Amino acid sequence: MKLKPDAIDLGHNGSPVSAPDQRRSPPTTYRIAVLPGDGIGPEITDVAMQVLEHVTTVVDGLRFDLMLRSAGASHYRKNGVALPDGVLADCLAADAVLLSAIGLPDVRRKDGTEVQPEMMVGLRRALNLYAAARPVRLYPGVESEVRNTVHGIDMVIVRENLEGLFASFDGGTQVDGEVATDTIVITRAGTRRVVDFAFRLAQKRLGRPTDRRRVVTCVDKANVFRSFAFFRKVFTDVAAEYEDVEAETMYVDAACLHLIQNPGAFDVLVMENQFGDILSDLGAALVGGLGLGPSAEIGDNHALFQPAHGSAPPLAGRNIANPMALILSAAMMLDWLGDRYGDRSALKAATLVENGVAKVLAEGDVLTPDLGGRATTKEVGQEIINCIC
Template structure:
């Protein structure tokens, strides 16, 4: 059995609560699946790292990540950092750029026994993570956002064929393993050259996957379709900013942003990161919903299992997903889902479910 070295970066706000909760569940799942225990490596990041290392993402942390198989990243509250740290690229962005984590995979799945705007939602948004219309991802170095005068602000949006092609392949591979349907989201009626290229390159890649049914929608129309009939969609592929917006919307449609997981991945490395933020207003109160982080960790195990052809890790991921759904269905829920369970108690209930 292979043993994996996994990084733990708790981050800010509720991170020191939901990340340890996820470690607890992962340990239980690996044991239940007969896999080797993970070797957890704690690394400084965020406000605490500014205090101890003078940087929100110390170079020692980045160097250590290079030697790990994958890692769990808690949320960060970079808007609250003191200057000059607040104006720097945020911690998750720094790590994504360092390791070229080009694919942001964000599922949205409703739970039986929990409120959802569209019950039966079960979709995955595949978001290109390195380019698009966010300025911090438009250039190799520096920012694609600048002001030539005090009254003029300019932002660049970058779309390249190689980046679109590799995210399209990820999306089609995923759709071929799921229900065989893929939706391309763009704004080619207005952004003809940039998102028009995104749509067209995805269509070219579609020719390699004749068993996957393909359609496409403008971003504004897609928001309406998700609210009305999210349960009709399977895999959605889109550029960076559109994917960010749609995945938050889809998380709420499925029941709560607190249940929205994600991983950021390249072909060589992956990072589990819940789609939600650091929620500083509830930090330290044991009321945060750890589902998104727990399910992100399950996605990470599944990614590692596929990459290393390790069925025990794939089984551990499936055990976590089943246990989370069973825990919610059985009535144990956190406050945002209408329940009373605390963060730790919910994680312990999931870990117990995994063992059963």
């Protein structure tokens, strides 16, 4: 299979963009805070770290200080805290954060909720990660759950990451076991910056697969709720500033329908937090499942990269979990670092890592069970490394 040499580029899979005017000289060594997490997390993290270490032997001038740190549900069970202050400080000081799968269903807070949201919301708020980007790309060799893939599937779902319904985390109310409420929060500033992120991302892509037109789609429920009508109004205001990118609006129920019927008609989609949480998993189902779902959470000064899937406790310790989502997230991290610092070495490494994953998928001989194969986690990782040269 002949792969495009710039497959990781924003024009192809929608890796995240840096904030405006944030480019600076690259450090001699990138400090990466690596959080292995829970369940299958440590296994796939070990493989992803091997891939990162290998790519430094292929690309001149690229070095990493991979700082392993303990956080998550397992840490909470042992120590009573999911995200230690010291780990958070290391994440704030790092050039990027690579977070694996976190959370365990049986580890819960006193109110019955899992500790995973506490850690994730804590990280997002502390690092001010306001834009979450999930590429949805159908790689050659991977079967889709939908029939209409003649044009291919290559979109990015962008969700506002700090507001929306998730702003009620730890802020909702419950009265006498009879009434519970959560409040959605939409601000002009928060909406404007994530919509601006989406349009800047679209400018760097090749457009939607059906006709290569650059389009940003606002997904909302503006026909019912004032909060979403306001979100759409801010979207429209920002869209007017981007003459080279088309803008369209769509209700969330219609968006779900069209994602299934004609996924090639989407380029970049932007939406409120909860809608984005749901639609991004739907998008992953179109292109092989969450095992192929990378993601990035971006702010003006920090970025975090993690697979879209959970910790899958039943698979833990069995060496059969798919490491590709985390490896693709690491490729997004390399691309973000390259774009942020103008570092050609990091950009080249990003291309090599994604191309390695794409080649393994296209050949189809070394795949984990979720993709119909019999290979182990470690075998898939080694096969990807063999393809990086």
